[in-house]
Amino acid sequence: MTTLATRFKKVQLAPQVRDILPPLVGLVLITAVIGILAPTFRQWAAIANVFENASILFIMATGMTVALIANCLDLSVGSTYALVSVVTGQLLINQVPVPLAVLGGLVAGILCGVVNGLIVTQTGIPALIATLGTQLAFRGVANMIGAAVDMSRFPPEFDILGSGTWGPVINCIIAFGVVWFFLNKTKLGFHAFAIGGNEEVARLAGIPVNRNKIIYYAICGLMAGLAGIVYTARVDMAAVNRGQGMELWAIAGVVVGGTSLVGGVGSVVKTIIGVLIISVLQAGMIHLHVPSFWQQVATGALIIVAVWLDFLQRKTRA
Amino acid sequence: MGSSSKDQYVVEMKNIVKKFPGVLALDHVNFQIRPGEVHVLLGENGAGKSTLIKVLSGAYLADEGEIYIEGQKVDIKSPHTAIEQGLRFIYQELSLVKDLDIARNMFLGMEPMRSARLGLVDWTKLYAQAGELLQRFHIDLDLHKTVGRLSVTQQKIVEIARALTTQAKLIVLDEPTDVLEDQSRHDLFEVIRRLKLEHGISFVYISHRYREVHEVGDRVTILRDGQNEGTYDVKELDFDAMIEHMIGGQLKKQYPDLTTPSQDEALRVENLSRKGVLNGISLTIKKGEILGVTGLMGAGKTELGRAIAGADSLDSGDIYVHGQKVKCANPERGIKNGIAYLPEDRKVLGLIQAHSIRSNYALPSLDRLSVAGLVQHHRLDQEAQEYMMKLSVKAPSMNTYVRQLSGGNQQKVVVAKWLGAHAKVLIFDEPTRGIDINGKREIYRVMEELLEQGVGILMLTSDYTEALEMSHRIIVMRRGSICKEFKRGEPQETDILREAIGEVDGVKV
Secondary structure: OHHHHHHHHHOOOOHHHHHHHHHHHHHHHHHHHHHHHOHHHHOHHHHHHHHHHHHHHHHHHHHHHHHHHOOOOOOOHHHHHHHHHHHHHHHHHOOOOHHHHHHHHHHHHHHHHHHHHHHHHHHOOOHHHHHHHHHHHHHHHHHHHHOOOOEEOOOHHHHOOOOOOHHHHHHHHHHHHHHHHHHHHEHHHHHHHHHHHOHHHHHHOOOOHHHHHHHHHHHHHHHHHHHHHHHHHHHOEEOOOOOOOHHHHHHHHHHHHOOOOOOOOOOHHHHHHHHHHHHHHHHHHHHOOOOHHHHHHHHHHHHHHHHHHHHHHHHHHO | OHHHOOOOOOEEEEEEEEEEOOEEEEEEEEEEEOOOOEEEEEOOOOOOHHHHHHHHHOOOOOOEEEEEEOOEEEOOOOHHHHHHOOEEEEOOOOOOOOOOEHHHHHOOOOOOEEEOOOOEEOHHHHHHHHHHHHHHOOOOOOOOOEHHHOOHHHHHHHHHHHHHOOOOOEEEEEOHHHHOOHHHHHHHHHHHHHHHHHHOOEEEEEOOOHHHHHHHOOEEEEEEOOEEEEEEEHHHOOHHHHHHHHHOOOOOOOOOOOOOOOOOEEEEEEEEEEOOOEEEEEEEEEOOOEEEEEEOOOOOHHHHHHHHHOOOOOOEEEEEEOOEEEOOOOHHHHHHOOEEEEOOOHHHHHOOOOOEHHHHHHHHHHHHHEEOOEEOHHHHHHHHHHHHHHOOOOOOOOOOEHHHOOHHHHHHHHHHHHHHOOOOEEEEEOOOOOOOHHHHHHHHHHHHHHHHOOOEEEEEOOOHHHHHHHOOEEEEEEOOEEEEEEEOOOOOHHHHHHHHHOOOOOOOO
C-alpha cells in the first residue's frame, strides 16, 4: 500500500506535534480502555481526582524535566519534598506570615538542589550516586526539623494553595509556565539541551557547564519544594515521611512522556502527558480493583518500557 | 544467466538495488571480487560504498539483486549468515576490547570450550590456536599483550587476525588507514599482501586516499551516485582518471591559491608548556594567515590546539590575541577572547548530532543573541539562515538535524558556529579527515573566506599534502616541541616526514 504510505507522508505535522504524538496516543488509549472497563472511572469526580493526584507529581516532574534534559539525574527530590514540607510547617507554626513561610520553604528546596549541583560538579561523582546520598541526607535533615513535632492546622490562607481541584491545578499551571518559559525562551534553558546533548561540545562552545548544572539542580529542587508545599497545604499537615519513592514516579512521568533519560531531548509538554499516563494508570488500577502490589509491578514495568523505548529511539538515531 | 560466473569470483553481487526513502542508494550495481585480489572500492561520500558493503554484510537487505559466493547463490539475511559464508568486515572504528589481550580478542565470542555445558573456556587451547594462527599467517605479535597497549596499526592487524579465526574468504576493510600514520600503513599493507599471495584471501578495501589504490590494490571499482562507474585494473588508471570517474567531471583544482596575509598579528603564543605534553612552544599567526602544524600522531598537535583554546590547562606560557595579552583558563574564556577550537572528532566534540543546525549554530553565540537572559529567536533564525547561505550548507532547512548532513556540510556548520561567535583565531584540528574530495574543496574554500575576513588560522593536520598546500608557513612538531619551521613552497613531503620522525626511528619507511 504505497499510496497509503505516500498519503500519510503528505500530512506534514509540525515537529512539535509529531514529537508528542506517540505518548498522546498512548494516553488516549489507556484512558479509553480503563474508561470502558471501569464504569466508576467515567465520572467527573474520578477524573477530577486524577488531576488532583497528578498535579502534585506534575509540579515535581516539571523540575525533573529540566534536570533530565541537561542529563542531571536527581534521586533526592522525594526527600526535598519532605524537607520543604517540614520547613514550611515549622515556619507556619512559629507564626511566620504565610508568604514568608512559603518563600522559606522554596528557598530550602533551592538549597537542596544547589547542594546536589555542587556535589555533582565539584567532585565528579556520578549523579546517580551523589543524589542517592543526598536523598538519605535530606531525609535526615527533615527528621531533625520535623520528627515528633505536630505541624498541622495551618492558616486558611496557606491551605488554599492545595485545596480543592483548583489549588493544585493553578500551581501546576504556574510550574508549567515557569519551566516552559525557561526551556524555550531563556539562554540557560537552551544550554540545558546542549549540555544534555553533548557535554563536551557544550564546554568547548564556552558554556559554563558546571555553573549551569547547579542551576538546573536548583530548579529541580525548587519544583520539588513547591510540590511539597502544595501537598502540605492540601492535607493541612507537614510530616517527615512524605514523598518516599516519589522521585521514581517523577522520573517515570518525565521519561514516559518522551524526554530522554540521558538528556538532550525533551519538553515539559511531554511531561504533562507522561504524568497523566501514570496517574490515569494508577487511578485506573484502583478503579479496576487491581491489588496494590500489582500496581507497583505495573508501574515499574511501565518505567522500564519507557526507558527502553528511549534507548531504541537513540539507537535508530545514531 | 547466473551460470556465467561459475567460481571465477569469490563474491559476485548482481544488479543490487537498495532504496531509502527518497533516495536510490544503489542502482543495479554489479560488483565482482576475484579470489586472492585486493579490490579497492572508491567513491565519494554518499556514492553508495558503505550501503553496498552493508548489503553484503547482511546489515541491510537489498530490494533487488542477487549475491553469489563461489558461484552459489546465497541469501544473506543477517550478519550471522555473512560470517558463516566466510565474509568478514572490519569497520573504521576499532571493535576490540581494550583490556583483553590479543589472543582473547581474537577468539572473543568463539572461545574453544573445555565443557560447553558448564561454560568453561579451554584457555590452553585458545592460546595454542591463537599462536598457531599468527604463526601460520606470519603475524608478528605477542599473544599476551593487552590490546589497549598496541598501536592503532597493530590493532587493525589484530582485527584481521580475528577475521582469520573463521576461515575467512573475503575481508572487507572500511577506510582502515584513515586513522593510521603514514609509515605504519605499510605494516598493514604488508600483512594484506602476504595473506593475499600466500593464502588466497581476497580483500575489499574502501578508502578515501587515492594514492593507496596503487600501493595496495589490484583492481578498483568506482561508485558514483549509487551506480558502478566501472571496474578497472589499477595499472590502467592514473590518479586524474580515477578522480574524474569519481566526481564525474573534469578535475577541478583541489587546493586554492592562498592570499597574502596582513602584517598585523592575530595570535602570538610564547613559551607554552604543559608538563609531559608541550615544551616551550612559541608561534605567531598573522591576520589572514594559515599556520600549518604537522607531525606524527602523539607529537602534541591536538594538545597544542586545546591548550591555546583553554580546553586544557597550562603550566606556563603567554597568549596574545590581536596584541592583547589574554588568559584562557577554560574554553569560555578562550571564546570571549576570540579563540575557537574546532576539534577533530566533529561527530563527538564539534557538534551535537541530535540537535538542529540552528541549535548548534547558536551554542557559542547565545550571550550575544540574548537580552536579559532571553534568547532573541528571530535574530538567531536570521543569522543561522545567513550563515547557511554564506557557507552554502546543503540542507533542507536550518532545523535539519546535524546527523543527517554529510561530513563536509557538518564541518561547514562547525565553521558557521564559530564565525557567528566572532572568532579572531580558529584552530582547525584535522579539518578534512574522513571527508571526500568535494567536501575537502568546500572546506578549503571556507578557509579562504575566513582569511579574507582577517581571521588567523592554526591548522593542525597529519596530512602532509594538506599542510604543504594549505599553509603559509608550516611547523613540524615532535614530542611536544617545535622541531622545524618551513615557508610555503620550501619543503617536500619527505622533508616534513624526516623532521617529524627524527633521526631515532626513521628507518621503518
